[in-house]
Amino acid sequence: MNKPRYQYKTENHFEYFEFYSEGAKGIVKKVIEYQKTSNENIYNLAFGDYDEAAKGIDDLSVTNNGDSLKVLATVASTIYAFLEKHPNAMIIATGSTSVRTRLYRMGITNNLSEILEDFVIFGFTKNETWVEFEIDEDYEAFLVTKK
Amino acid sequence: MKIIEKLNESKVPIVPIDKRLEKYRGKVLFPEKLAKANEILAKATLPKLHSDCPLN
Secondary structure, three states, X not given: OOOOOOOOEEOOOOOEEEEEEEEOOEEEEEEEXXXXXXXXXXXXXXXXXXXXXXXXXXXXXXXXXXXXXXXXXXXXXXXXXXXXHOOXXXXXXXXXXXXXXXXXXXXXXXXXXXXXXXXXXXXXXXOOOEEEOOOOOOOOEEEEEEO | OXXXXXXXXOOXXXXXXXXXXXXXXXXXXXXXXXXXXXXXXXXXXOOOOOOOOOOO
16 A cells, blocks of 8 residues: 555554554654454554653554554555564454444445455354445444454 | 666555654554554454455
């Protein structure tokens, strides 16, 4: 995905990433985490603002830095990096709110043809089943793996 | 275009390693989202993938 994105850095296992969002509200440190779930080889993708004062993460914060597309493109780019390092892994992603989950769905929809060149993507429906991702369908979570 | 710029625009980017990020190792930064993911994963059978996928 050759959309504008921020430069980011990671650690040896490619499970934590950091980058800085730059916009109307200034410079905000963002942290991305790929956390092992209770299912082997499935990692939970989550990201949020790093609160320098509290030395913690806030995944409910709305930064309003005017760069949400660039932030999403950056997070999407880390999926390539993560799956290059963990080729047998699957990634599950859920939004911290239903609005944010819809935002992820829109991001996937807008880049679907490119995503499908490299990845298989499933959505978790309200009927509690995994189905192949379809445009305009609502999902509670997404599951991504390399083709 | 410089080679490094081309590399940075590729799908699989060159990612700098920063040992300072090791401070996160062993920590769950988003426990509520991890719990939600585990809850969803427990609810349904995983989708069938291609036959050579190690998850099948």
